[in-house]
Amino acid sequence: xxxxxxxxxxxxxxVAAARAAEAGHEVTGxxxxxxANPQKYRSGAxxxxxxxxxxxxxxxxxxxxxxxxxxxxxxxxHQGVVENFLSEYxxxxxxxxxLRCNEKxxxxxxxDRARAMGFDGVVTGHxxxxxxxxxxxxxxxxxxxxxxxSYVLAVLTxxxxxxxxxxxxxxxKVDIRKEAAERGLYVANKPDSHDICFVPSGNNASWLHDxxxxxxxxxxxxxxxxxxxxxxxxxxxxxxxKGLGLSVPTExxxxxxxxxxxxxxxxxVVGSREELAIxxxxxxxxxxxxxxxxxxxxxxxxQIRAHGQALPCEYFYDGNQLVATLEKPLLxxxxxxxxxxxxxxxxxxxxxxxxxxx
Amino acid sequence: xxxxxxxxxRTQLEKLGNPSSLxxxxxxxxxxxxxxxxxxxxxxxxxxxxIIFTGSGTEANNTxxxxxxxxxxALGRNLVVxxxxxxxxxxxxxxxxxxHDGAEVVSIGVTKSGVVDLDALKVLIDNRGDExxxxxxxxxxxETGVIQPIAQIVAMANVASIPVHxxxxxxxxxxxLSFAELGLTAMTLSAHKxxxxxxxxxxxxxxxxxxxxxxxxxxxxxxxxxxTLNAPSIVGFAVAATSSIPxxxxxELREEFTSGVLAEIPDAFLNGDSAQEHLPxxxxxxxxxxxxxTLLLLLDSKGISASTGSACTAGVQRPSHVLLAMGHxxxxxxxxxxxxxxxxxxxxxxxxxxxxxxSVIEQARTANLR
Numbered sequence: 001x002x003x004x005x006x007x008x009x010x011x012x013x014x015v016a017a018a019r020a021a022e023a024g025h026e027v028t029g030x031x032x033x034x035x036a037n038p039q040k041y042r043s044g045a046x047x048x049x050x051x052x053x054x055x056x057x058x059x060x061x062x063x064x065x066x067x068x069x070x071x072x073x074x075x076x077x078h079q080g081v082v083e084n085f086l087s088e089y090x091x092x093x094x095x096x097x098x099l100r101c102n103e104k105x106x107x108x109x110x111x112d113r114a115r116a117m118g119f120d121g122v123v124t125g126h127x128x129x130x131x132x133x134x135x136x137x138x139x140x141x142x143x144x145x146x147x148x149x150s151y152v153l154a155v156l157t158x159x160x161x162x163x164x165x166x167x168x169x170x171x172x173k174v175d176i177r178k179e180a181a182e183r184g185l186y187v188a189n190k191p192d193s194h195d196i197c198f199v200p201s202g203n204n205a206s207w208l209h210d211x212x213x214x215x216x217x218x219x220x221x222x223x224x225x226x227x228x229x230x231x232x233x234x235x236x237x238x239x240x241x242k243g244l245g246l247s248v249p250t251e252x253x254x255x256x257x258x259x260x261x262x263x264x265x266x267x268x269v270v271g272s273r274e275e276l277a278i279x280x281x282x283x284x285x286x287x288x289x290x291x292x293x294x295x296x297x298x299x300x301x302x303q304i305r306a307h308g309q310a311l312p313c314e315y316f317y318d319g320n321q322l323v324a325t326l327e328k329p330l331l332x333x334x335x336x337x338x339x340x341x342x343x344x345x346x347x348x349x350x351x352x353x354x355x356x357x358x
Numbered sequence: 359x360x361x362x363x364x365x366x367x368r369t370q371l372e373k374l375g376n377p378s379s380l381x382x383x384x385x386x387x388x389x390x391x392x393x394x395x396x397x398x399x400x401x402x403x404x405x406x407x408x409i410i411f412t413g414s415g416t417e418a419n420n421t422x423x424x425x426x427x428x429x430x431x432a433l434g435r436n437l438v439v440x441x442x443x444x445x446x447x448x449x450x451x452x453x454x455x456x457x458h459d460g461a462e463v464v465s466i467g468v469t470k471s472g473v474v475d476l477d478a479l480k481v482l483i484d485n486r487g488d489e490x491x492x493x494x495x496x497x498x499x500x501e502t503g504v505i506q507p508i509a510q511i512v513a514m515a516n517v518a519s520i521p522v523h524x525x526x527x528x529x530x531x532x533x534x535l536s537f538a539e540l541g542l543t544a545m546t547l548s549a550h551k552x553x554x555x556x557x558x559x560x561x562x563x564x565x566x567x568x569x570x571x572x573x574x575x576x577x578x579x580x581x582x583x584x585x586t587l588n589a590p591s592i593v594g595f596a597v598a599a600t601s602s603i604p605x606x607x608x609x610e611l612r613e614e615f616t617s618g619v620l621a622e623i624p625d626a627f628l629n630g631d632s633a634q635e636h637l638p639x640x641x642x643x644x645x646x647x648x649x650x651x652t653l654l655l656l657l658d659s660k661g662i663s664a665s666t667g668s669a670c671t672a673g674v675q676r677p678s679h680v681l682l683a684m685g686h687x688x689x690x691x692x693x694x695x696x697x698x699x700x701x702x703x704x705x706x707x708x709x710x711x712x713x714x715x716x717s718v719i720e721q722a723r724t725a726n727l728r
Contacts, residue, residue: 031673033673054673067658069651070674070675072674074674113652113725116725116727117652117655117656117721117722118721
């Protein structure tokens, strides 16, 4: 096959490109320039798309022996990922930008462009597995549970999965580093990237504050009584306990947790640990990574964070919302997070959490 | 590289001496270096003592524009005048002088055909001629090949005693060029554009003019450029400059190429073609509805090398400042490609590109509509 390998400059995408080329595919390396004004150097594990990363990607492509180009996706990235991140926060939700990037950039803008240019698919260094099934290719967890990235890929449609190649899903991360060293890739020991790539400081709250501004507003309890003030609603997350600075203690001295953020009234609602618990979640804008979910209640698992646990649940789709009922209560789920449904290790699909119930 | 230049360099590389040494071996190398300087002077149309060897064209440009600015600032002239289509090796030092050294920089625009706006330059000289420290305008543009009216610019500048520098890297050995006839104060040349080695440039600086140095040290080149002289590269440069480039044949191929492309892609158009004079080997074409980096990838995969305007430090293609100055918008500038033809380009290669281009353009347009 003729493939585009998306090369970030990290060790994973370098080995993925090498494996694809070794498997006999005609591979062309592409580094996606996602930042309009890239920083010069990468600092530790934070950020990506620095000039240094683009250099690392080029070197890896040279070592693998494949052509290499840089594609400017800064505008698409800004519109599809960064602005979405800001608007979600502005509406009091907690988005996951890596999901949006896979959905709108890597397996949309890049895959579409690649296909139009005569390529068959896109290779990435994501830790996930695809398998041929009766309904086409399906998406599965990687064998390295600590590195599994199927959660952030659960926004891919069947058509997108058909054009996605993940050569690393069958290998533990530690072995990928060894392999990179054996292949003579200079990035073999480059630190993994964490956090959000377009927030170079790693401080999401202050990054949001700079862009969305912040206004002092009330912190209220479940009855609506004001018991404190916050310095900007974006700096709080659901389930947060520390740093609330409340002056009115609870009767029994038990701690309070952030339950809800209401952006329209700039209000942070707090309550007890029990009030934080939810057992039911509703998701909108579902995407199915395989056969569609029906209205028939089905047993499976739901995951709500990239490296969170798979929680046993019963799920169904009523034609409008994806609904999951948990076996055990869960503490702290924010709207805007992605709920990803698994059937064993297979990714069934995902939706954006729009409502939760105790 | 020109094979004779490789041979000459190989011979030089085997010699031991530092051309600045006083012993026999040093003198031996010095002799060949000075012969090369004289040969180059003849081709350039300057006096041998006017040649200052540098490590690159970029270094020569920096030395000229900064040096002439510093020299004349001391005489109360604070204005640096450049054209809007200069290479980054002029744009960036000019902007550096503005940002770090108090210079006022005026960029003169170009006409739609890519020629410096002489009327605008004249108005500036008429009004502020006694404030101008240096004017720097390239002899021909590296992206469009359009030749600039340097002699006219020098004539205008002479009225107000303004020194003129010209980056002649693209024109050298491709079109008639004489330092003395143009009446320039300074000129930049580089070996690698004429089949010579990488990493050797020349600043031609009029006799009797001294400018402050950027590199201080042994004072090898008129105390304006220090550093051990790179004898092998200088000798290779001279051989390349005295070897003939088949300019007429290249120009003929260029005509065949442009008419062939325009016949195949009817809505494509040439940039700078309405200019009176252009270089024989550069063609800049806009293919509406495409993106140049897509075209570059598709052509490259078929063994055809083309170039886009310029890339930023991260390697991202940027709309060419040259095309923008000629009236393009971002989108049309990003739909443009530069093809370079040289001494080794063949008629068969030209035919192959013309044949492949329609399908590549169509595919690039589809990719752009995604």
